[in-house]
Amino acid sequence: ATTGQNLAVASHLAPLVGQQLQTLAQRQLQWSGALWPGQWLEWKLRPGTDEAPGEGDEGAKQTAAEAIHWDSTLRLQLPRLGAVEARLRLQGQRLWLDLDGDQAATLQAAYGELHRALQALGLEVFPT
Template identity: 30%
Template sequence: MQNILSQAPANAPNTPATQSLSSSAPILTSTPINSTDLPSLLQKAIVQSGLFYESHQAQWVNGENTLENLQQEPQGKLMLVAADLSTAKVAVQASVSPEMPVHAQAIPLVQQQLTTLETGHLLWRGEVWQGQSMEWDIYEQPADEKAQENELDQAAQWRTQLRLSMPQLGDITASIALNANGISIKLNAAQLDTAGLLKGNQLPLATGMQSAGLNIRAVEVEYDGK
């Protein structure tokens, strides 16, 4: 790992604390008119990011993944995959050898993998559709924070946060806490009108998510403006 990191350019813009995944193209080709397509595409953006490439290789060797899926990830696109699947499997298994060189274009991604492994924090930046950028944090709640919460919330495991700056609604942050007890959602809006709009739809949002089979413990809306 140290040898790989030593190959990184000295002027690399990201440090381990700020490294993030990014997408060069919008997830959606057009502005969405419903909410059915976006979740699976967001999931695809993380799954095919390359962060989990080695585990996907292991799944493929065990017959639990496809070669086509591997080739959709950045590392897979850098590999010259043999046409014979048996030969390709040997090449994949050999790729874990410490003597095998790391492709120069893969070094930033390896840094992101190491940072994610160390911190348990994944940050994605990109466009969800043309002109609409988004930051997406996924992280495990530290154990010391759990100890400060009441017994009901000690089961909390993961938190995720979405940050968007929208043309009509302004800056919005959605924070979601997921644990064995259910889901808690907090929406923060920088514009007063947007906060009022979100509060007015607070109950329909919770009801809709409940009807989808999710256990919603709480939905809060706050106005962050001054």
């Protein structure tokens, strides 16, 4: 047991431990970096416990477990599409998805195919 002992963090692990503590305090994960050479991604992920988009007092009451969801935002710069931003909310098997970017018409044209692919994975998909 380590009760009463002072535990030191190795100096090379200090930045990682600091990031973990910041994530716990903010209840949000933020990451940016290279997915592969030349492809940069900014990603934010946070838990939430409020109502799903479009559900108000007229909707069925949710249990606390049903109300838990994850909100995520992905921003990337793609070679043919330019800047793309995806905003997602995942709650159980339900996914709310909003895509926007420099080539919004191209993204919108491909939305149906993406929607079908996500449904094939067992998700109910809703636009936001």
